[in-house]
Amino acid sequence: MKFLISRACMVILLGGLLFSVPVLTSAQDTHTRELMDIMSGLRMTWQEMEGLSARFTHTFEWVLAGERQVTRGQLWLAGRNQFRMEFEDRVMVSDGTTIWDHDKKQKQVLLMNADPSKGIANQQQLFLAYMENVDATWVRQEGRDENRRVVIRIDRGPDADPKVVEIVVDPLRMLALRAEYTDGAGNIHRYDMEEVELGIQPEELFTFTIPEGVTVVDMRRGDRE
Secondary structure (H helix, E strand, C coil): CCCCCCCCCCCCCCCCCCEEECCCCHHHHHHHHHHHHHHHHHHHHHHHCCCEEEEEEEEEECCCCCCCEEEEEEEEEEEEEEEECCCCEEEEEEECCEEEEECCCEEEEEEEEEEEEEEEHHHHHHCCCCCEEEEEEEEECCCCHCCCCEEEEEEECCCCCCCCCCEEEECCCCEEEEEEECCCCCCEEEEEEEEECCCCCCCHCCCCCCCCCEEEECCCCCCCC
């Protein structure tokens, strides 16, 4: 099966999540308080983030065919609209306005609009910046001490795509290190981040020069560059 990566839902993982939490019973008060603290911490991490670099793994389970694909790559982010993702045979770059998707094997470059108003269309919105109201639910914890993780379910509403995302948060660093969701076809996507470093990233990472000898497919609307 050919290498698959969803262009609309690829990366990776911080916070910045606005939420509403239902009233819970007294037995759940501790979880409710921690949930609120974590969501606030994720939002602060996102708001204060100047940039990010990380290695990531995308696990794709094609349910109908009973197949699983694992793809590894490197991610860089700057601000809320710029990113660079590198794989063995593919590079995706956004300068905040245009996305270049270079398939090295096919010798093809797709040009797309990086439109933050389209939610996750700019590759970051799925995990980095839920700007709309969502419901957050404390699910469970995993591990202990510095290896402790908290699993949170994010319900983004009936019109969102995807509607539900489950994230795994490091409550010490206030970073979401894993996100998992099921797409409209019932396939499962999971993204794991490691070696996460926050800080300003080199500006040249977020520019792209189209190499010679490739086919260019311009999928942007409006003005053409």
